[in-house]
Structures are given as C-alpha cells and as structure tokens.
Amino acid sequence: MYGWIWRHLPGNAWVKALISLLLALAVVYVLFQYVFPWAEPLLPFNDVTVNNQ
Amino acid sequence: MGVTTDQDEQTEVPGSDSPSMPRRRGRGRIATAVSVFGELLITAGLVLGLFVVYSLWWTNVLADRKADRQGAQVRHHWASATPDSGPGALDTGDGIGFLHVPAMGNGDVLVEKGTSTDVLNDGVAGYYTDPVKATLPMTGKTGNFALAAHRDGHGAKFHNIDKLQMGDPIVFETRDNWYVYKVFAILPQTSKYNVDVLTSVPKQAGVRKRGHYITLTTCTPVFTSEYRYIVWGELVRVDKVDSKRTPPKELT
Numbered sequence: 001m002y003g004w005i006w007r008h009l010p011g012n013a014w015v016k017a018l019i020s021l022l023l024a025l026a027v028v029y030v031l032f033q034y035v036f037p038w039a040e041p042l043l044p045f046n047d048v049t050v051n052n053q
Numbered sequence: 054m055g056v057t058t059d060q061d062e063q064t065e066v067p068g069s070d071s072p073s074m075p076r077r078r079g080r081g082r083i084a085t086a087v088s089v090f091g092e093l094l095i096t097a098g099l100v101l102g103l104f105v106v107y108s109l110w111w112t113n114v115l116a117d118r119k120a121d122r123q124g125a126q127v128r129h130h131w132a133s134a135t136p137d138s139g140p141g142a143l144d145t146g147d148g149i150g151f152l153h154v155p156a157m158g159n160g161d162v163l164v165e166k167g168t169s170t171d172v173l174n175d176g177v178a179g180y181y182t183d184p185v186k187a188t189l190p191m192t193g194k195t196g197n198f199a200l201a202a203h204r205d206g207h208g209a210k211f212h213n214i215d216k217l218q219m220g221d222p223i224v225f226e227t228r229d230n231w232y233v234y235k236v237f238a239i240l241p242q243t244s245k246y247n248v249d250v251l252t253s254v255p256k257q258a259g260v261r262k263r264g265h266y267i268t269l270t271t272c273t274p275v276f277t278s279e280y281r282y283i284v285w286g287e288l289v290r291v292d293k294v295d296s297k298r299t300p301p302k303e304l305t
Contacts, residue, residue, distance in 0.1 A: 001089045001092045001093070002092055003088075031100065031103055031107070032111060036108070039104070040108065040112075044277070045108065045205075045277060045278055046108070046170075046203065046206060046207070046272070047245065047272060047278040048168075048201050048202065048203055048211070048270065048271045048272045048278070048281075049168045049181070049201045049245075049270060050184075050201075050243075050245055050246065050247055050250060050270055050281050051245070052248060
C-alpha cells in the first residue's frame with residue numbers, strides 16, 4: 001500500500017519524501033479537524049455528568 | 054515486491070514457467086494481501102495513537118484557548134458595568150462567574166449554564182439545568198449549586214478533583230461576591246445514573262436540612278467515564294468584592 005503510493009509519486013527520492021510528508025500532515029489535519037471530533041462523542045471516555053439516560 | 058520475485062524466478066527457469074505459474078502468482082497475491090493487511094494494522098495503530106494525543110492534549114489546547122477568551126470577556130464585562138447596574142449581575146449569556154479550587158491547582162474555571170458537551174468542551178464548568186436545576190448562589194436561595202466539568206481533555210478542569218479533601222475551600226467568584234464553600238463530603242465513586250447527588254438537599258452527603266450547598270461532579274477513574282466522582286461543599290461565608298478584587302484569604 002505505502003510502497004504503491006511511493007512508486008506512484010513523481011520526482012526523485014527527495015521530492016517523493018517531501019510529498020509524503022505533506023500527505024501525512026494532511027491526513028493528520030483531517031483526523032484532528034473532522035474525524036476525531038466526530039468519533040469522540042461516540043466513545044465512552046468523556047461523559048462527566050450524572051443523568052437519567 | 055511480489056512482482057520482482059516472479060520475474061526473478063522466471064529468468065532462472067526460462068521456458069518452463071507455464072505449469073508453475075498459477076501457483077506462483079497465487080503466492081504473490083497472498084504475499085501482497087498480507088503486506089497490505091500489515092500496513093493497515095500499522096496505520097490503525099498510528100491512528101489510535103493520534104487519537105490519544107488528540108483527546109489528552111489537543112482538546113486541552115483548544116478548550117483552554119476558548120475558555121481564556123470567554124473568561125476575559127466576562128471579566129471585561131464586569132469591569133465595564135457600572136456599579137449601580139443592580140440585578141443585571143445575573144448575566145447567564147457568557148458565563149456567570151469563576152470557580153477557584155486551590156486544591157486542584159488550576160486557577161480560575163469559568164462557569165457557564167448547562168452541562169451539554171457543547172458547553173463543557175469549551176473548557177468550562179457547567180451548572181446543571183437537567184435533570185436537576187442547580188440553584189445559583191447569587192439568588193441567595195437555599196439549594197444546591199451543582200456543577201460538572203471534564204476530568205480529561207477539553208480543558209480537564211476537574212482533573213485533580215481527587216486532591217480535594219475534607220475542609221478544603223471551594224470559592225465561587227461572581228461580579229459582586231466571593232462565595233466561600235468548604236468541602237464536607239466526598240463520594241469517590243458512584244453510578245452515572247445517580248442523579249440524587251444533585252438534589253437541593255443532598256442526602257447522600259449526609260445532610261438533612263436545607264442549606265447553601267455546592268456539588269462538583271466529574272468522571273472517574275481518570276481517562277474513562279465508568280463512574281462519577283462527587284464532592285460536596287457548604288457555604289461558610291460570602292465576601293463582598295472590593296474595588297481591587299482582593300481575593301478571600303482562602304485563595305492567598
């Protein structure tokens with residue numbers, strides 16, 4: 001999977017490394033900005049109130 | 054990877070590749086599947102690790118930033134309001150005051166209305182409106198000022214709730230008053246459905262008559278939401294805020 005991505009990136013090794021880094025950062029951004037905020041309320045780690053439900 | 058081995062073996066035995074080809078291609082496919090599966094597992098591990106970083110660090114960064122901004126807004130509001138604006142003090146729009154708990158060692162915690170995730174995720178403590186309506190101290194009525202805040206992540210304002218001991222002060226600061234409470238009961242673990250801890254006379258804290266109580270609730274043990282940790286305090290004194298906003302002796 002990662003090998004496939006590496007082979008399909010353009011340029012020499014340095015350019016590939018740079019693009020890979022940018023891709024990784026983009027993935028982290030999407031996770032922190034959209035995926036984790038969505039997933040968090042679904043997981044039982046952060047309910048602090050007492051309630052009837 | 055699978056492709057190169059196939060090619061290598063083909064060059065070693067030229068011409069005789071046709072009978073063994075399907076088997077080799079099958080092995081290559083399995084090898085590819087295993088390696089993709091392995092990479093997916095590594096990816097999943099990294100994502101879970103990032104989620105821990107997100108919930109224990111990043112949400113704190115965001116929440117503290119937001120709480121600081123909102124807190125500054127409230128203080129600005131107080132400073133700009135004229136002393137004779139009277140009952141306008143009960144301004145629930147952007148926070149009603151600040152909670153100071155020296156034992157928790159985390160400065161002042163803004164208190165806002167409601168205990169929904171939206172409110173609490175801003176790094177503030179919220180007073181209950183549901184299932185039990187909290188009695189606000191500035192109304193002067195007897196009752197229970199019940200609050201909730203996060204134990205971990207989103208500001209983690211009640212992270213050190215277990216550091217509170219009997220007799221420790223809890224101070225609530227409003228525009229006009231310092232309400233000084235003293236801890237008189239602690240329930241280290243209770244069910245999350247135990248709404249009786251919030252009642253205006255919290256019998257589980259061992260009291261029978263009406264009074265001015267404060268209740269702090271958060272989750273326990275740390276990093277989970279299995280149970281709730283409850284701390285009760287009773288009002289001992291109300292100090293008027295002076296022109297320099299000198300804190301009561303409990304905070305110095």
